[in-house]
Structure formats: C-alpha cells, structure tokens
Amino acid sequence: MRIMTNGVEDNKRSKGHQDSPAIEEASNGPLKKGPWTSTEDAILVDYVTKHGEGNWNAVQKHSGLSRCGKSCRLRWANHLRPDLKKGAFTIEEERRIIELHASMGNKWARMAAELPGRTDNEIKNYWNTRIKRLQRAGLPIYPREVCQQVLNGSQESQNTGTLQTTDTHGSNLIQMDHFKIPEVEFEKLEINQVLLSYSPTVLDIPASNMLKQGLTNVGETNVGVTQAFCLTQADILVSTSYTPVHMVVDSSHNNNFMFPTIHPHKRLRELQTVFPSLDGSVDSDLSSFIQSTDYYSEKITGSFHISSEYDSLMNTYGQPPLGVVRGSHALLNDSNSSSSEPLCGLMKLELPSLQYSDPQQGSWGTPTSPLPSVESVDTLIQSPAAEQTQLDCLSPRSSGLLEAVLYESGTWKNSKKCSNHQTSFACSDLEDCSLNPYETEWKIHGDPNSPLGHSAASVLSACTRISGSSSDEPGFTPIH
C-alpha cells in the first residue's frame, strides 16, 4: 500500500525544501517551515524525552529548533511518537475506519483514538484517497454491513426510547444503540429495492462537471428527479438490495460530461484497489466485466436496463468488498468537497443526476413499467439555486451517517404533522399543495441544526423547484 521509509522521507526532504526552506519570521527569530530534517527530528525527540509532551511553544524556545510549537506538536504526533504504528493499514483497521466514519463522519482525531498507533492525519489521508478511488471507480463508500450494523443497532435501540446524537465527548461514538430510528419513515423504502438500477460508472461524475454543462430541461421527469433525490437518504439506511437510478442523458447533448473517459484498465486497477480481496486470478473476470459492458456507451443508449454487473461482482465474491455498499449510491462529490457528511456527499452528487421515474407510478414507483430509452426522456435538469445549495451543502456538526439520517428522519416525521401532501418523499404531491411547497418544505426541513444541514431542504428545494415550478423563481434558469 503505502510504505514510505525514513530514507525516502529524508530523500524527499533533501530534494524538496532543505536547500531553501520556507522561513517565517517570528518574535524569537525565523521559523522554519517545510519538511523536517532528521536533525530536527532528533532535537525534538530529545526534547520531548526530557520534558514530555505539551508546552510546545517552549520547544522552540528551549531546544533551539526553529519551528513553531504547532509544527513541533504535529511532527511529534504524526511521526515521532514512539507508539506510532508504521506501515499500511491492516484490513481490520480499514474496516474499522469505515465503521467509524459511518458513525462519526470526519472526526479524524476521534477515529484515531479508536485506532491505537494511528494518527488523525494518517486516517484522514487514507480516507480521502480511498473515497477518491471509490468515486473514481463509481462505487459507494460504505459497505453494506456497516450500514446494516448502523441500522440494526439503531433499531434495537428503539426499545430504549431515546434519541441521541453522537456524543461530543468521544465516549460512545459508535454505540449505535443510543439512536432511534423512527421506523415509519423508512417503511416504504423497501419498494425501491427493485426500482432502481445501480450504475456506478454513470454516477462517477464530479457534480461540478455536470453542473457546469448547463444542460437543462425541466419537464415531465420532475417527479422522477424528486423521487430519486429523496431516495438517496433512504438508500443508506435501508441498504438492502435496491439499487440507484441511472441518470438519463439527453443524447443530443454532450455525453462526455456524463461519462468520464477512464480507461477500462484503469478502472480495473481501481476496482482492484478498492477490492483488495481480488487477486490476480479474477483479473480476467473483472476485466471482461468492465469491458464487455461497453460501459459508457451502454449507459447512454440503454440507460434504464437493470444492470447486473455490480450484482455479478457481488455474487462472484460473496460479499460486498470493503468500501462498497451494494446498492448504495453513496457517492461523493469531487475530492475537494468535504466528506464530513456521508449523506452530504451523496446528496451533492445525486442532486444533478438525471433520473427517470414514471410520474404515473406515484411517489415511490415500482419497476413495473418499462424503462424508457434515453432518447425518449431527453431530459436534463439544472437548477442553479439548488445546485448551489447542494454544493454548499450541509454542514453537519458531527456528521456521521447515522446521525444525519436520524436527524432528518425525525425532522421529516415532524413535518408529517403539517401536511399529508408534504409527507416524506411524495414529492409528486407537492404540486398539489396549497401552500407554497418550496417555502413550506424548506421551512420544515431546512433546519440549520440538522446534521445534514440543509440537505433535506436542499433536496426538497430542488424537488419543488423542479416540479412546482416556476422558472421565474430567482436563481432558477432552465435552459431550453
């Protein structure tokens, strides 16, 4: 995986900054920045050995190191501490990281506390590169078992009648049994297990790219989009075998924006990276899996077939590979976006996705009606306002997957008291609302205290703008 020897580090240093280290003026003199030298390391180790950790500003004063206290602390904590575990993460550690991230989001320090010998920086780096890989490979970030674990723990806890968010003291970070999921909120979601089709590649699209395309067409697929957005959250919790919707591409538009030009072999590599359990013996299978599907073009021309590639993979290898949630489309946005919020990232990517659902099917649809060809849909949607909302997205406090979902769940439940028409995800009904659905939903769901931030509001905002719709709504500019 990633093994960087001290030799390499030293080499890096000498090549990198040693000749012209960045210098920062400080009251006591110039402070050096950039990579540490072994000499500096020795000085720091010596100092800490003698004086112990803490009081980092004193290090600079008393040891002669031209480093700020902050830098010293970081260096010690991340590299010099004797109890650090070097080398690649073990499978068990990786699994643990995924679990922890599902429960607490980007709380790297807390996660590090759960993984002896590992640093927050290390975990953060691992996670960031991992989600990039998964994103690139078009795969979701949480294994099904993790979701189920979260779900099961939560359901069990319903008996306790408590609803708590992740504690802020790090003592019960993953004790899911403190959570309560209002079952009723998700009972309908099972329907979608058969509604949707997983399309990893199609989803492997930086939202920004999509949004920049300026492809818009607001029309009859409104409800479908609405539903798809709403499904997203449920997907994670239900996390059974339902699979996400294919996005629909207007073939008259530039298809490239939908389908990144990733070489099949590269995708294969990525899959193998993502699925560490896959050894060389399955290369050919994987390769043919990837290539034989004519991955990208197929999504364009037949975007609504029920793709079985993913399931095949799952069947072949028995269980979801690490980091994969079968059927989840918990994909992330571009790498710059925070992954703090599992749902957030997911939403971010989902929002601009182009999805179809037969409006006649009702809010949650069934797979009974044949899926139309992409040409027949010919619909792309862009809602700048919603886009912005999504991209700005959701800044939950602690941001674990569970917490976010739970919070939203509770919020939705409350919203039911308001109007049946506005209940949960029946967004097709929103058009019938006597109230301004957009405003209403926003008020109901846009609770800034939500762990999802404005997720629900954003989603519903997008929904109602689309379905309700007034194109003269500020910030809403359909392109025809």
Added chain:
DNA sequence: AAACGTCCCAACCGCAGAAGT
C-alpha cells in the same frame, strides 16, 4: 523518452475551544 495525470503523504493554515491570567 517525454509529457501528463494521479496517487500519496507530509505539512501548513485557519479556526475553535480550553486553559490561564
């Protein structure tokens, strides 16, 4: 072989909260 893109990691930055005065 060169150019290019991506991966990976160390380190920095800004912010917030805790602790001290």
Added chain:
DNA sequence: TACTTCTGCGGTTGGGACGTT
C-alpha cells in the same frame, strides 16, 4: 468577565513518486 495563549482539529496544499499514454 475579558483577554491572551495554548492546544487540537479538520481542511487544504505542495510536491515527489509512480503509472499511463
């Protein structure tokens, strides 16, 4: 209570290594 300093955290960046075209 207000202010300052310290500490820790999370996000981001820079750059070498490596792989691909």
